[in-house]
Amino acid sequence: MAGSNNLPSIVFLFSELSYYFLSGLKQIDPKRVHITVVHWDVNPEAPFKFRFPEHVDFIQRSNCDDDQLSTFLEKLNPEIVFCAGWLDKGYIRVLKKFKNTKRILTMDNQWTGSPRQRLAALASRFTFISMFDGIWVPGSKQKKFALQLGFSEEQIHLNFYSANLDYFNAIYSEAKSQKTKSYPHTILFLGRYAKEKGLDLLISAFEKYKAATSNDWKLVCAGTGALRDQYRNTPDIEHLGFIQPYDLGELMSEAGAFVLPSTFEPWGLVIHECVAAGLPVISTEIVGSAEVFVRAENGWVIKAGSEEELIKSFESLASKSDEELFQMSTESHRIAQAITPKMWAEKLLSFFN
Numbered sequence: 001m002a003g004s005n006n007l008p009s010i011v012f013l014f015s016e017l018s019y020y021f022l023s024g025l026k027q028i029d030p031k032r033v034h035i036t037v038v039h040w041d042v043n044p045e046a047p048f049k050f051r052f053p054e055h056v057d058f059i060q061r062s063n064c065d066d067d068q069l070s071t072f073l074e075k076l077n078p079e080i081v082f083c084a085g086w087l088d089k090g091y092i093r094v095l096k097k098f099k100n101t102k103r104i105l106t107m108d109n110q111w112t113g114s115p116r117q118r119l120a121a122l123a124s125r126f127t128f129i130s131m132f133d134g135i136w137v138p139g140s141k142q143k144k145f146a147l148q149l150g151f152s153e154e155q156i157h158l159n160f161y162s163a164n165l166d167y168f169n170a171i172y173s174e175a176k177s178q179k180t181k182s183y184p185h186t187i188l189f190l191g192r193y194a195k196e197k198g199l200d201l202l203i204s205a206f207e208k209y210k211a212a213t214s215n216d217w218k219l220v221c222a223g224t225g226a227l228r229d230q231y232r233n234t235p236d237i238e239h240l241g242f243i244q245p246y247d248l249g250e251l252m253s254e255a256g257a258f259v260l261p262s263t264f265e266p267w268g269l270v271i272h273e274c275v276a277a278g279l280p281v282i283s284t285e286i287v288g289s290a291e292v293f294v295r296a297e298n299g300w301v302i303k304a305g306s307e308e309e310l311i312k313s314f315e316s317l318a319s320k321s322d323e324e325l326f327q328m329s330t331e332s333h334r335i336a337q338a339i340t341p342k343m344w345a346e347k348l349l350s351f352f353n
Helices: 019-025 066-076 089-095 115-124 140-149 165-181 199-211 249-253 269-276 307-319 322-336 341-350
Strands: 009-013 034-039 056-060 080-084 102-106 134-136 186-190 218-222 237-239 257-260 281-284 299-302
Touching: 009 066, 009 089, 019 341, 066 089, 080 089, 115 140, 165 249, 165 269, 165 322, 186 199, 186 269, 199 218, 199 237, 199 307, 257 269, 257 307, 269 281, 269 322, 281 307, 299 307
Parallel strands: 009 034, 009 080, 034 056, 080 102, 102 134, 186 218, 186 257, 218 237, 257 281, 281 299
Antiparallel strands: none
């Protein structure tokens, strides 16, 4: 068999790394499979400092052109190659040569049914989609897209994303006692400072909400991006800048709810992280993960782009007693356990079958 020390080999042709992806890799027994990850360089708008699993090999895409990648795959001869979408055309060109390797596409694009998507889906059936043996996606909205691309029900696999539950469950457990005594009246936003995250709408809606009330709720935002310099701290709104994932414990412990007002969000893994940490959630319906992790028992799903609905969700949140908010916190944590890194790892190994 191919791979390190005669172990079966898996290669990920990945885009931007994420700490939740690494948490899944850490669940893989290094005695069962050898894993190599080819990945893009770190995005300046999300400058994560990763803690890499020692049993996984990592190769930066910028250090590996298409010819070098092809030669590397020929030498490694992996049993399975996972390819992250189709943005990296070099990945697709290289994979076309490996017809005897199981090739699995991964993606988080939602099916919207737009004319552009319909045309692309039709064209892809006659170009590169047929070279893949299956597809691994996070949820039902992505499954719809996979079906349109021409994959059969049997070829489609779900739950491609999972939060690092060990870390975020611990935040919930450590904050639980204090929140039963005094529930924090802070709404948290975590994400890139980009137009599609709905930051303008969030700031405007919260300012109007606070102008009409005298309660003590405040908004705390953490992240960076092209729009970061447009925002300043005010008495009720604080901007913290970018925070590394493993420094989120105190911030989430001091938060009482999470808001994600995105107008474009294929999945939104941050919602899984926040519900695991025990935060009630306000999310727009466009966020893919909301259909799994946000219910009436633990939050509100509102129309994307609607300032009125966002303000009403703030009002509904603030109308809850601390006891009711803590119950919502408990429900969030319970719902979060539906998808775990261990389940992700088991699914990964199942592709050998």
